[in-house]
Amino acid sequence: MASMATLFVNTPYHSHSFPKPSSAHFAPVLKLSTHLGSKPRNRQRLRISNGLIEPDGGKLAELFVEESKKGETKKKAAALPRIKLSRIDLQWVHVISEGWSSPLRGFMRESEFLQTLHFNSLRLDDGSVVNMSVPIVLAIDDAQKRRIGQSTRVALVDSDDNLIAILKDIEIFKHHKEERIARTWGTTAPGLPYVDQAITNAGNWLIGGDLEVLEPIKYNDGLDRFRLSPAQLRDEFTKRNADAVFAFQLRNPVHNGHALLMTDTRRRLLEMGYKNPILLLHPLGGYTKADDVPLSWRMKQHEKVLEDGVLDPETTVVSIFPSPMHYAGPTEVQWHAKARINAGANFYIVGRDPAGMDHPTEKTDLYDADHGKKVLSMAPGLERLNILPFKVAAYDKTQGKMAFFDPSRPQDFLFISGTKMRTLARNKENPPEGFMCPNGWKVLVDYYDSLVPADNDKVPEAVPA
Amino acid sequence: MASMATLFVNTPYHSHSFPKPSSAHFAPVLKLSTHLGSKPRNRQRLRISNGLIEPDGGKLAELFVEESKKGETKKKAAALPRIKLSRIDLQWVHVISEGWSSPLRGFMRESEFLQTLHFNSLRLDDGSVVNMSVPIVLAIDDAQKRRIGQSTRVALVDSDDNLIAILKDIEIFKHHKEERIARTWGTTAPGLPYVDQAITNAGNWLIGGDLEVLEPIKYNDGLDRFRLSPAQLRDEFTKRNADAVFAFQLRNPVHNGHALLMTDTRRRLLEMGYKNPILLLHPLGGYTKADDVPLSWRMKQHEKVLEDGVLDPETTVVSIFPSPMHYAGPTEVQWHAKARINAGANFYIVGRDPAGMDHPTEKTDLYDADHGKKVLSMAPGLERLNILPFKVAAYDKTQGKMAFFDPSRPQDFLFISGTKMRTLARNKENPPEGFMCPNGWKVLVDYYDSLVPADNDKVPEAVPA
Numbered sequence: 045m046a047s048m049a050t051l052f053v054n055t056p057y058h059s060h061s062f063p064k065p066s067s068a069h070f071a072p073v074l075k076l077s078t079h080l081g082s083k084p085r086n087r088q089r090l091r092i093s094n095g096l097i098e099p100d101g102g103k104l105a106e107l108f109v110e111e112s113k114k115g116e117t118k119k120k121a122a123a124l125p126r127i128k129l130s131r132i133d134l135q136w137v138h139v140i141s142e143g144w145s146s147p148l149r150g151f152m153r154e155s156e157f158l159q160t161l162h163f164n165s166l167r168l169d170d171g172s173v174v175n176m177s178v179p180i181v182l183a184i185d186d187a188q189k190r191r192i193g194q195s196t197r198v199a200l201v202d203s204d205d206n207l208i209a210i211l212k213d214i215e216i217f218k219h220h221k222e223e224r225i226a227r228t229w230g231t232t233a234p235g236l237p238y239v240d241q242a243i244t245n246a247g248n249w250l251i252g253g254d255l256e257v258l259e260p261i262k263y264n265d266g267l268d269r270f271r272l273s274p275a276q277l278r279d280e281f282t283k284r285n286a287d288a289v290f291a292f293q294l295r296n297p298v299h300n301g302h303a304l305l306m307t308d309t310r311r312r313l314l315e316m317g318y319k320n321p322i323l324l325l326h327p328l329g330g331y332t333k334a335d336d337v338p339l340s341w342r343m344k345q346h347e348k349v350l351e352d353g354v355l356d357p358e359t360t361v362v363s364i365f366p367s368p369m370h371y372a373g374p375t376e377v378q379w380h381a382k383a384r385i386n387a388g389a390n391f392y393i394v395g396r397d398p399a400g401m402d403h404p405t406e407k408t409d410l411y412d413a414d415h416g417k418k419v420l421s422m423a424p425g426l427e428r429l430n431i432l433p434f435k436v437a438a439y440d441k442t443q444g445k446m447a448f449f450d451p452s453r454p455q456d457f458l459f460i461s462g463t464k465m466r467t468l469a470r471n472k473e474n475p476p477e478g479f480m481c482p483n484g485w486k487v488l489v490d491y492y493d494s495l496v497p498a499d500n501d502k503v504p505e506a507v508p509a
Numbered sequence: 510m511a512s513m514a515t516l517f518v519n520t521p522y523h524s525h526s527f528p529k530p531s532s533a534h535f536a537p538v539l540k541l542s543t544h545l546g547s548k549p550r551n552r553q554r555l556r557i558s559n560g561l562i563e564p565d566g567g568k569l570a571e572l573f574v575e576e577s578k579k580g581e582t583k584k585k586a587a588a589l590p591r592i593k594l595s596r597i598d599l600q601w602v603h604v605i606s607e608g609w610s611s612p613l614r615g616f617m618r619e620s621e622f623l624q625t626l627h628f629n630s631l632r633l634d635d636g637s638v639v640n641m642s643v644p645i646v647l648a649i650d651d652a653q654k655r656r657i658g659q660s661t662r663v664a665l666v667d668s669d670d671n672l673i674a675i676l677k678d679i680e681i682f683k684h685h686k687e688e689r690i691a692r693t694w695g696t697t698a699p700g701l702p703y704v705d706q707a708i709t710n711a712g713n714w715l716i717g718g719d720l721e722v723l724e725p726i727k728y729n730d731g732l733d734r735f736r737l738s739p740a741q742l743r744d745e746f747t748k749r750n751a752d753a754v755f756a757f758q759l760r761n762p763v764h765n766g767h768a769l770l771m772t773d774t775r776r777r778l779l780e781m782g783y784k785n786p787i788l789l790l791h792p793l794g795g796y797t798k799a800d801d802v803p804l805s806w807r808m809k810q811h812e813k814v815l816e817d818g819v820l821d822p823e824t825t826v827v828s829i830f831p832s833p834m835h836y837a838g839p840t841e842v843q844w845h846a847k848a849r850i851n852a853g854a855n856f857y858i859v860g861r862d863p864a865g866m867d868h869p870t871e872k873t874d875l876y877d878a879d880h881g882k883k884v885l886s887m888a889p890g891l892e893r894l895n896i897l898p899f900k901v902a903a904y905d906k907t908q909g910k911m912a913f914f915d916p917s918r919p920q921d922f923l924f925i926s927g928t929k930m931r932t933l934a935r936n937k938e939n940p941p942e943g944f945m946c947p948n949g950w951k952v953l954v955d956y957y958d959s960l961v962p963a964d965n966d967k968v969p970e971a972v973p974a
Binding site: 154155158159161162163164165167173177218220222223226227229230231232233374375411412415418419422423424 | 619620624626627629630638685688692695696698839840884887888889
């Protein structure tokens, strides 16, 4: 088991000098309580404790079959109706089985599905509430439903028919796709990437139940060693004597704005009295849309950022978050935060327009850029998590570096858009100095170089912030 | 102040015999705990208490200006920017000002709007949660926003420019219509009645703030005496020594299935140990779609139902619920239930497909007919309310009366659809005997008779259940 950070401990570039917090020119707005309107919420005061934050529901739901029972499970499974999992389905089995979605113990039944759609939260047997904003469901079609018949359990297999898991005590209910989409995304406009990929052509039924998973999910893509489970991450944080863990979700290359924000957050946590805050740099590893930079290239880029000393490997754990991406803005950011509680994070950094994208049919953002952090700060079941919003950063031409956007002198700032990044990287040009470490930038140039566009206008676009 | 029931106490038809509970052939499924899937919720056990249920937030938000300050308020208002209220806006001022939406103290600010859309609930300062599923908002356009400028308060006026209220400590935020519609209705299909009426052509901004309302809202339509406020209803229930109040929301004529359900519910509450359960028969009086039977005709029909002795006036309070109708199914039924808590009801009867309608563009119901009661039973902030779901009733041809649908003998049952009702009433024919009391039916016949259809196919349709 090795996080990228621990891996890097064994490599020579750790002797590189690490920028001092005082050099940070990208400062987070560290607000622990966000007052909205005239009804400020009562946010729990910051608590400094020795142990890691508890998982939702009190205990990680790890759903693997015991070694001694695997033979029996395989035998039983042979007689069961089979459901073939898509790649995204398999990513969800990964997510559920390791406990990222604790206390869920399998794909949602209707009760959980409805609570997710309407309340973005689940009420547990003891009356407590946990956050759950994104439906984690498995779709089947009419023919599969008929084949399942009266069976109370089914076998889940991968594309090569290998047994992955058993789903038991199943419940089959209608897949109201339009309602699911409308309530999850706040739009039903055609062109939502996850919808096109995983919902539109999916079956008209959903099947919920409890999972028994045969083996931890692996992808054999050279990156499995970075896919630490919540339990493994908790072990790592404990090993490092972390007394605070701050998570940074990303699905894009790290630029200096991000990096210095993370460094500065650590400095502030130290000032608050924490002795050893650890950064969980946590790129999303599941399904992403075609124009996002692929995971393998992002991991190379993150590696360079650590090599170049932009982040401190001693206080940084780089690991992959196995969830697929919904691009569902304020709804999805709650999922991103909640899953990190389960991995031991008690601080969550949230930026402008998290999990957002362009509206698929209109020339505007799909979400109000401020809604993500507002919704996150008010979300049921996330009261224990400290939300760290940060301001928009842009390239300050007067300083030649990334800085907070200052609305009093807009003419001094350059917003380096995805289109701009793409054009620069495709043309092997450099961005303004100070935007990204040179070796990280080179990875991006190499990535675009590796693409053989059929048409220059169709080169995928990397969105940098 | 007079509820219809108390009004009827002074009329002779109270000597009519009242059907005994034993004659009830329409029995509700009285479930106090609804277990869904494998994660049953912990529903609070039924408590029998002497006082009425507390309003949400502990106290009714009644927002009227004190008599002694009215002059001053009018003077101040004269200098303020003005917003002209639509009929629906005025109905919402009515709703808010009497405390139906307690603890709201005015049109929603962005924090409340976002919590409503995403969580169907609001977190209060003390950390407690109240239900709030439907946005109660006031839209303004660009020109109005410009006119308001830096003012912190505005005057709200009716269509004749009479001052209705002051909205103070205002907050103006974007009206993301598509997102509002998608998250409230679970669809963005064209043809949603409330959307067409109140959202599509509304302004691109929402203005929230605290209301100071000059006078209780009146409509001068001969029905104001039936529009009891939550405080007035509470007084009425207290006067009658109610130890349980069960609310029945409706926007359609009462047929014998409804009536006997209500009678039977009372019998069951008595069996549970309540000494004096009172029925709140609570027709919705705000905006309804064109093909619903208008309020005035419905009130006449309800009057006949009481006259005919189908319901007992001594234990029934008929009053008008001033809210506009959204037709937003599982989202709206929560609002209908929550508002009745504020009026003192601790039991809420929920039927099949509450607040539902046909899908505006597809040949199907807009909502799963079972979702309303499921969502209601799981809704945050409604834990104190006892939900009473009831089964589908239909006309049992073998018994010649309304009865529970028995799936083992579907051929024996007649579902009397809206279309069927309309055709019968329009043709002055009678429904099967036992479907509705004759005088109530006559009101419907008279209503359709009063319409002069431009085209026979366009006669509005009354939906009976």
